[in-house]
Amino acid sequence: MDRKKLAAEKAAQYVKDGMLVGLGTGSTVFWTIKKLGELVKNGLDVRCVPTSKNTEILAKKVGIPLITISEVNELDLTIDGADEVNRNLDLIKGGGGALLREKMVASISDRLIIVVDESKSVLNLGRFPLPVEVVPFGFEITSKQLRALDCIPILRTEHNIPFITDNGNYILDCHFSIIQEPHELNRKLNMIPGVVENGLFIKMADIVVIGHINGNVKIFNNTK
Ligand code: 5RP
Numbered sequence: 001m002d003r004k005k006l007a008a009e010k011a012a013q014y015v016k017d018g019m020l021v022g023l024g025t026g027s028t029v030f031w032t033i034k035k036l037g038e039l040v041k042n043g044l045d046v047r048c049v050p051t052s053k054n055t056e057i058l059a060k061k062v063g064i065p066l067i068t069i070s071e072v073n074e075l076d077l078t079i080d081g082a083d084e085v086n087r088n089l090d091l092i093k094g095g096g097g098a099l100l101r102e103k104m105v106a107s108i109s110d111r112l113i114i115v116v117d118e119s120k121s122v123l124n125l126g127r128f129p130l131p132v133e134v135v136p137f138g139f140e141i142t143s144k145q146l147r148a149l150d151c152i153p154i155l156r157t158e159h160n161i162p163f164i165t166d167n168g169n170y171i172l173d174c175h176f177s178i179i180q181e182p183h184e185l186n187r188k189l190n191m192i193p194g195v196v197e198n199g200l201f202i203k204m205a206d207i208v209v210i211g212h213i214n215g216n217v218k219i220f221n222n223t224k
Pocket of ligand 1: 083
């Protein structure tokens with residue numbers, strides 16, 4: 001069975017009747033959303049906040065009742081994917097470009113459950129280029145300031161034009177190779193004018209569900 005699907009469907013078991021749930025973005029949480037759609041058809045009573053336009057479209061298609069983030073103060077849980085997970089359960093996210101909404105939704109969730117396949121599990125964060133969402137105004141200046149943090153920022157493009165996030169911003173994918181102090185970097189990044197948010201999720205994940213090629217699913221809990 002697909003490793004992503006294994007982890008994603010396992011995580012759907014955390015969703016219970018009456019919950020308010022954040023729905024992440026990407027090809028792994030896709031399977032959670034499909035599963036939740038089936039459960040809703042069979043009577044599960046949930047309301048969900050999507051973290052991207054793509055997730056909103058998918059969730060509507062499978063019949064999941066949606067609300068906006070503005071209608072809630074907090075969520076019971078959020079299920080989302082990640083691009084890298086280290087042993088402290090710190091994450092790099094934003095490969096799909098939805099990091100800002102993902103972080104906002106995660107920040108009001110009682111529990112953040114991350115679903116990944118084993119290829120995302122790393123000793124040190126940073127091999128995956130860190131996505132940083134920046135305002136288009138003067139992004140060249142923002143890029144220079146990011147470069148001063150010892151990375152190579154590359155403007156994300158799609159069909160040879162800048163990729164635009166759901167919030168109308170650009171993404172600079174920052175190549176670090178290795179991130180030694182994720183907490184400190186997270187702080188420094190968000191102090192740069194022009195940076196809207198970055199893809200480091202530090203001490204945010206409560207549970208990480210990892211699907212393995214041999215069909216096993218491992219679950220890690222963060223003690224925080
Ligand atoms: C989107 C994300 C995704 O969760 C992350 O990129 C993982 O995606 P996938 O499950 O497709 O590998 O952060 O912004």
